[in-house]
Amino acid sequence: MTKQEVLQGALALNGSDKKYTVTVDGDKIIIETKYRGSRMRESTFRCIAHLKDDKTYTESTYDFDGYRKQYGVRKKVASYCLDGSKEVFDSKEIKKVLQDYLDSCGYQRIVNKKIIALCISIPVVVIVAILIAVVISLTSESDFVDTNGLENFALTEITRNDILSKDNNYRSSMVSEKHSGRHTNIIGTRLRDYDYDYIRRSFGKIHGVMILQATKISENTLTLNINSSVESGNAEIVIIIDGEYYCSVDVNQDQSITLQDISNKEVIVKLAGEGAKMKIDVTRVY
Numbered sequence: 001m002t003k004q005e006v007l008q009g010a011l012a013l014n015g016s017d018k019k020y021t022v023t024v025d026g027d028k029i030i031i032e033t034k035y036r037g038s039r040m041r042e043s044t045f046r047c048i049a050h051l052k053d054d055k056t057y058t059e060s061t062y063d064f065d066g067y068r069k070q071y072g073v074r075k076k077v078a079s080y081c082l083d084g085s086k087e088v089f090d091s092k093e094i095k096k097v098l099q100d101y102l103d104s105c106g107y108q109r110i111v112n113k114k115i116i117a118l119c120i121s122i123p124v125v126v127i128v129a130i131l132i133a134v135v136i137s138l139t140s141e142s143d144f145v146d147t148n149g150l151e152n153f154a155l156t157e158i159t160r161n162d163i164l165s166k167d168n169n170y171r172s173s174m175v176s177e178k179h180s181g182r183h184t185n186i187i188g189t190r191l192r193d194y195d196y197d198y199i200r201r202s203f204g205k206i207h208g209v210m211i212l213q214a215t216k217i218s219e220n221t222l223t224l225n226i227n228s229s230v231e232s233g234n235a236e237i238v239i240i241i242d243g244e245y246y247c248s249v250d251v252n253q254d255q256s257i258t259l260q261d262i263s264n265k266e267v268i269v270k271l272a273g274e275g276a277k278m279k280i281d282v283t284r285v286y
Contacts, residue, residue, distance in 0.1 A: 001105055001106070003027070003051055003053065006051065006102070006107065007024050007027070007029060007051065007104070008024070008111075009101075010024060010101060011024060013097060019033055020032060020033040020097065020196045021033070021103055021119070022098075023188055023189055025189060025190065027050055027051045028049065028050050028051070029048070029049045029051065029095060029098060030048050030049075030189050031046070031047050031094060031095075031098045032044055032046040032047070032094075032189065033089075033094050034146055035089040044063070044064045045061070045062075045063050045089075045091050045094060046062055046063075046189065047059065047094060047095045047098055048060050048061070048062065049098055051102075052110075053069070055106055055107050056107060056108050056109070057102060057108075057109055057110065058109070058110050059095070059109055061095065063091070076089070076091070076092070084221045086245060087270075089167070090158045092249045141177075146232070146233055146234060146274070146275060148234070150232065151283060152234075153230050153233075153234050153236075153251050153252065153276075154234060154236070154276055155234050155235075155236050155272055156234060156274065157274055158208075158209060158272045158274060160245065161258075162209055162272070163209050163236070163245075163270055165209075168208065168211065168270070169208050170206055170207060170208025170209055171206075171207055171208060171233065172203050172204075172205060172206040172207070172208075172273075173200075173203070173204045173205050174201075174203065174204025174205070175179070175201065175202070175203055175204070175206075176201070176202045176277040177199070177200065177201050178198075178199070178200045179196040179199045179200070180196060180197065180198045181196045181197025181198050182197055183195045183196070184216050184217050185216040185218065185264070186214055186216050186266075191209065191211065191214035191268070194211050194212065194268075195214050195216075196213065197240075197283065197284055198282070198283050198284075199212060199213050199281070200279075200280070200281045200282075201279070202275065202278070202280075203273065203277060203278055203279075204277060205233070205275055205276065205277055206271070206273035206275075206276050206277050206278070207273055207276070208272070208273065209271070209272045209273075210271055210273075211268060211270055211271075212237075212271050212282055213267075213269040213284070214266065214267070214268050215267045215268075216265065216266050216267065217238065217262070217263070217264075217286050218263055218264060218266065219262075219263060219286045220260060220261055220262065221250055221258060221260055221262070221286065222258070222262050222267060222284060222286045223256060223258045223286070224239065224256070224257045224267075224269065224283070224284055225254070225255070225256050225281075225282070225283040225284075225285070226249050226254075226255045226256075226257065226280070226281070226282050226283075227253075227254045228249075228251045228252060228253070228279065228280040228281050229278060230251050230252050230276060230277070230278040231277040231278060232276065233273060233274050233275035233277060233278070234275070234276060235251050235272065235273045235276040236248055236251065236271075236272045237249040237251060237270070237271055237272075238270045238271075238272065239257065239259070239267065239269055240267070240268045240270060241262060241265050241266070241268075242265045243266070268280075269282055
């Protein structure tokens with residue numbers, strides 16, 4: 001089987017009787033399921049297999065509960081049903097569906113043997129010291145210098161092309177998030193975690209570009225109410241329609257933007273921050 005045949009064949013794992021969904025994004029096969037880690041909070045477990053051209057693949061997993069992402073998750077926990085009963089959720093069972101399929105297609109999962117050997121041969125104290133050094137090196141990037149003054153929030157380093165790129169990345173600290181409401185017609189996994197009627201985020205500091213909210217509806221009109229406050233640093237809020245720049249939204253204000261002729265178009269709200277300490281709310285009405 002070719003890699004493309006394996007990718008497309010993975011979609012046959014779906015079924016109305018299954019507790020999981022399988023999607024394909026480029027060279028990646030994504031399997032995910034939802035469960036309730038508590039009676040009030042729904043969580044999403046996701047396993048991603050990235051297929052290589054040499055009949056191998058790498059695997060990554062994470063668990064997202066709406067407030068934080070936990071990577072490398074392997075859990076067996078109680079899942080609360082809506083009627084109050086409990087059942088066991090085992091992430092290994094979900095991963096095994098994808099692993100068994102790729103095994104049957106002749107694909108082999110890549111395991112980093114160097115890391116395994118290192119953990120066996122080096123004393124724990126030395127490993128801890130190495131990990132601390134890595135963390136320090138990753139977090140020791142020089143702080144952003146705000147050259148345009150405390151009252152001017154215009155970006156000085158991040159460009160429009162940086163914001164429009166799909167390969168956004170950012171680093172942040174002291175983050176809080178809240179969301180509520182329904183999902184729209186967003187397809188695939190890349191934007192699903194941002195598809196809510198209401199999203200609130202606050203940052204002790206954010207530097208880089210991130211997606212705040214995503215919407216795809218059959219209606220022609222969408223209103224976005226965007227409220228933000230910036231204490232320090234620079235920030236820009238941008239609305240993108242089907243990958244094209246539409247407008248920027250003034251920060252440190254309450255703004256209401258009504259979009260027309262957006263039926264079945266992908267509307268994305270992005271935030272670009274340069275060392276910004278800020279809060280932002282996005283509410284959609286359609």
